[in-house]
Amino acid sequence: MDLSNPLLTLPGHHYRDQNGTDTRNYGGLDGLPGIKTLFADILAVHPDNVLVGGNSSLTMMYETLQRACQFGVPGGSGPWNQDTQRKFLCPTPGYDRHFLITEHLGFRLLNIDMTDSGPDMNQVESLVSEDASIKGIWCVPLHSNPTGCCYSSDVVRRLATMKTAATDFRILWDNAYAEHHFEGAKPALENIAEIAMTADNSDRVIQFASTSKMTLPGAGVAAMAGSTANIADAKRHLSVQSIGPDKVNQLRHLAFFGNVEGLRTHMTRHAQLVKPKFDLVAEILQHQLSGLGIAKWSRPKGGYFIDLTVQTGHARRVIDLAGRAGVRLTAAGAPFPYGHDPLDRHIRIAPTFPELEAVRQATEALTTCIRLAAADD
Amino acid sequence: MDLSNPLLTLPGHHYRDQNGTDTRNYGGLDGLPGIKTLFADILAVHPDNVLVGGNSSLTMMYETLQRACQFGVPGGSGPWNQDTQRKFLCPTPGYDRHFLITEHLGFRLLNIDMTDSGPDMNQVESLVSEDASIKGIWCVPLHSNPTGCCYSSDVVRRLATMKTAATDFRILWDNAYAEHHFEGAKPALENIAEIAMTADNSDRVIQFASTSKMTLPGAGVAAMAGSTANIADAKRHLSVQSIGPDKVNQLRHLAFFGNVEGLRTHMTRHAQLVKPKFDLVAEILQHQLSGLGIAKWSRPKGGYFIDLTVQTGHARRVIDLAGRAGVRLTAAGAPFPYGHDPLDRHIRIAPTFPELEAVRQATEALTTCIRLAAADD
Numbered sequence: 001m002d003l004s005n006p007l008l009t010l011p012g013h014h015y016r017d018q019n020g021t022d023t024r025n026y027g028g029l030d031g032l033p034g035i036k037t038l039f040a041d042i043l044a045v046h047p048d049n050v051l052v053g054g055n056s057s058l059t060m061m062y063e064t065l066q067r068a069c070q071f072g073v074p075g076g077s078g079p080w081n082q083d084t085q086r087k088f089l090c091p092t093p094g095y096d097r098h099f100l101i102t103e104h105l106g107f108r109l110l111n112i113d114m115t116d117s118g119p120d121m122n123q124v125e126s127l128v129s130e131d132a133s134i135k136g137i138w139c140v141p142l143h144s145n146p147t148g149c150c151y152s153s154d155v156v157r158r159l160a161t162m163k164t165a166a167t168d169f170r171i172l173w174d175n176a177y178a179e180h181h182f183e184g185a186k187p188a189l190e191n192i193a194e195i196a197m198t199a200d201n202s203d204r205v206i207q208f209a210s211t212s213k214m215t216l217p218g219a220g221v222a223a224m225a226g227s228t229a230n231i232a233d234a235k236r237h238l239s240v241q242s243i244g245p246d247k248v249n250q251l252r253h254l255a256f257f258g259n260v261e262g263l264r265t266h267m268t269r270h271a272q273l274v275k276p277k278f279d280l281v282a283e284i285l286q287h288q289l290s291g292l293g294i295a296k297w298s299r300p301k302g303g304y305f306i307d308l309t310v311q312t313g314h315a316r317r318v319i320d321l322a323g324r325a326g327v328r329l330t331a332a333g334a335p336f337p338y339g340h341d342p343l344d345r346h347i348r349i350a351p352t353f354p355e356l357e358a359v360r361q362a363t364e365a366l367t368t369c370i371r372l373a374a375a376d377d
Numbered sequence: 378m379d380l381s382n383p384l385l386t387l388p389g390h391h392y393r394d395q396n397g398t399d400t401r402n403y404g405g406l407d408g409l410p411g412i413k414t415l416f417a418d419i420l421a422v423h424p425d426n427v428l429v430g431g432n433s434s435l436t437m438m439y440e441t442l443q444r445a446c447q448f449g450v451p452g453g454s455g456p457w458n459q460d461t462q463r464k465f466l467c468p469t470p471g472y473d474r475h476f477l478i479t480e481h482l483g484f485r486l487l488n489i490d491m492t493d494s495g496p497d498m499n500q501v502e503s504l505v506s507e508d509a510s511i512k513g514i515w516c517v518p519l520h521s522n523p524t525g526c527c528y529s530s531d532v533v534r535r536l537a538t539m540k541t542a543a544t545d546f547r548i549l550w551d552n553a554y555a556e557h558h559f560e561g562a563k564p565a566l567e568n569i570a571e572i573a574m575t576a577d578n579s580d581r582v583i584q585f586a587s588t589s590k591m592t593l594p595g596a597g598v599a600a601m602a603g604s605t606a607n608i609a610d611a612k613r614h615l616s617v618q619s620i621g622p623d624k625v626n627q628l629r630h631l632a633f634f635g636n637v638e639g640l641r642t643h644m645t646r647h648a649q650l651v652k653p654k655f656d657l658v659a660e661i662l663q664h665q666l667s668g669l670g671i672a673k674w675s676r677p678k679g680g681y682f683i684d685l686t687v688q689t690g691h692a693r694r695v696i697d698l699a700g701r702a703g704v705r706l707t708a709a710g711a712p713f714p715y716g717h718d719p720l721d722r723h724i725r726i727a728p729t730f731p732e733l734e735a736v737r738q739a740t741e742a743l744t745t746c747i748r749l750a751a752a753d754d
Contacts (some may be wrong), residue, residue: 001399001402002403004401005392006389006391007625008387008388008389008392008625009386009387009389009390010385010386011385012385012386013381013382013385013386013407015385021597022378023380023596024381024593024594024595024596025593025594025595026589026594026595027378027595028595054431054432054623055431055620055623056619056620058618058620059618059619059620062617062618062619063618066443066447069480070443070446070458071448077563081447081458098618100617101617101618104614104617105447125560161538193541212620214404216401216402216619216625217402217403217619217620218400218401218402218404218405218622218623218624218625218628219400219401219623219624219625225569237481240408240439240474240478240481241435241436241437241439241440241478242433242436242439243435243436243589243594243595244431244595245432245595246431246432246595246596246623247596248384248385248593248596249596249623249626260652347701353405
């Protein structure tokens with residue numbers, strides 16, 4: 001967060017954007033043109049297909065689905081609320097707050113296995129081709145939370161082109177870690193919006209991104225991108241719901257980043273802070289656990305998490321043991337719908353926040369707990 | 378807006394609030410304690426009953442009603458969506474964006490006549506006592522948009538204590554102009570939350586306020602206040618929908634205002650800018666139109682608007698004529714549900730934005746158009 005402290009005195013006395021818009025006043029439902037361009041560059045779409053909102057992409061996802069439930073979406077046949085059997089696909093392990101949104105809005109959640117290259121597409125295709133009540137799928141295409149996997153070309157193409165029984169199926173494409181690479185080059189990611197358009201499925205994809213894990217988590221800027229019809233539909237509802245986003249904060253971020261190149265330079269500074277922590281966790285896990293057959297773990301090249309897989313039935317016990325030793329971990333089951341890990345074996349590690357020495361101690365303690373749990377068997 | 382330009386470089390390098398909370402990070406669903414206290418002072422409630430959000434109270438109203446439609450509210454018997462006959466009371470003339478929210482969410486809108494002391498309570502009581510599908514009423518209790526009337530003690534008491542057929546009736550109490558007085562002392566306003574509580578109707582009232590017309594309209598801070606049950610219910614949903622509000626902007630406003638006394642001092646500077654414009658409009662209307670029997674107008678002591686009533690059937694014509702003369706006014710009918718002024722006679726005047734000389738010219742031209750329309754009869 002300290003890297004972004006210059007934001008705390010911005011935008012200074014320049015409150016007009018490049019077009020002369022007074023950012024202090026009402027209006028501008030879809031965001032300043034400059035910030036639309038910035039997010040368009042991040043998501044590889046045209047700025048006209050971008051809508052920039054407030055401080056949270058999660059809120060934009062919630063609102064997108066709440067609008068679909070209340071009013072329906074382009075290509076559909078009415079409010080999703082009318083389908084009392086509505087369901088949503090949840091690749092697991094995944095992001096608990098995604099799953100919670102769809103649970104809260106009355107969807108039944110269906111687990112999809114996550115592979116090293118994205119959701120298991122055989123499972124996905126088999127389900128969506130049969131059941132018109134399956135309305136969508138949650139996706140984090142780069143450095144997925146928590147496994148860190150990046151979606152392969154094949155997975156993206158199949159998602160964009162597959163046949164769905166629902167005419168109004170939606171992919172919620174949360175590209176939360178689009179610029180969060182700490183190891184090697186930026187991973188290749190197919191342009192899902194273009195592929196979907198070519199396949200005549202342009203309304204299927206709604207993308208999201210935010211600066212929450214770039215600048216200040218609670219005071220950043222979030223955006224969504226979609227087809228012309230999806231953005232027009234969102235704006236039609238937002239014109240009733242909103243007086244416009246906080247454009248001063250958008251200008252503040254523009255002043256801080258300059259453009260997407262400035263943003264990427266900023267993210268290399270993040271990577272320099274984050275990478276040693278991931279390296280340290282990997283080193284300790286390797287040293288303490290490799291060859292024992294009691295755990296495996298993901299080796300992300302970006303994002304914020306490591307997925308640690310222990311023996312079936314051990315995750316909850318390990319997390320409890322660690323808690324008693326003073327190491328607070330994400331609750332067991334959290335990366336699964338309804339908080340239920342069917343094999344009770346996934347542990348999410350989030351090494352970015354603590355200082356390096358604390359990461360070392362916590363990881364050492366965690367490996368001890370894993371060995372203790374294994375020895376109890 | 379210029380009065381609030383110091384906000385553009387705040388909060389500076391102090392990003393922790395008085396309790397040491399790092400405002401940059403996630404969390405704090407109901408806002409910083411300091412900003413909760415500030416809004417509690419404005420609304421005369423306890424800080425525990427306040428929830429501070431993002432940049433728009435209108436958005437908080439929309440979300441309050443969207444949640445009621447999707448999930449229901451404390452004291453009710455399920456989602457309001459289930460009542461396909463749901464209705465909402467709209468004191469008229471009133472605020473178009475209020476009416477639009479309820480129209481958009483599928484309520485039938487019922488006109489209530491506005492008197493000099495608030496909505497006509499005989500009409501209100503007669504309707505709500507009979508029809509359980511009437512779920513609520515829009516209220517702007519001080520300097521109501523657009524008439525400028527302030528609700529009398531009798532009106533507030535009757536609203537808070539009346540019998541309603543709906544067990545989950547809600548008063549959306551938009552105290553948008555709680556601190557916006559430019560003439561004389563702050564008007565007395567009964568404490569509706571206290572009266573409702575005494576009458577065992579504490580869940581009936583949900584209050585709203587914001588700094589939109591105090592600091593920067595698009596980049597302010599908004600809040601709601603309600604009973605313990607209402608706030609807990611809102612937080613239960615917000616915990617899914619939100620990662621927390623922009624606390625840096627809350628801290629920014631705390632740094633700018635200090636406390637409610639600082640806020641009131643700030644508002645006296647607003648009053649000094651705004652009052653001459655209202656005085657000028659009143660003077661021109663008086664000089665050009667008094668005694669002719671073709672128009673009357675409200676004389677607000679605060680807020681942002683004047684309601685000008687012309688002869689029945691003349692408003693649209695006058696607004697068209699003024700438009701052709703280069704004076705842009707709020708669309709005819711806007712202060713009424715569905716944009717329909719049944720007697721076509723109300724014109725909303727908003728004199729705060731233009732410079733004094735522009736206000737003079739526009740008002741002179743407007744009076745000419747009124748006389749022309751009258752002469753055409």
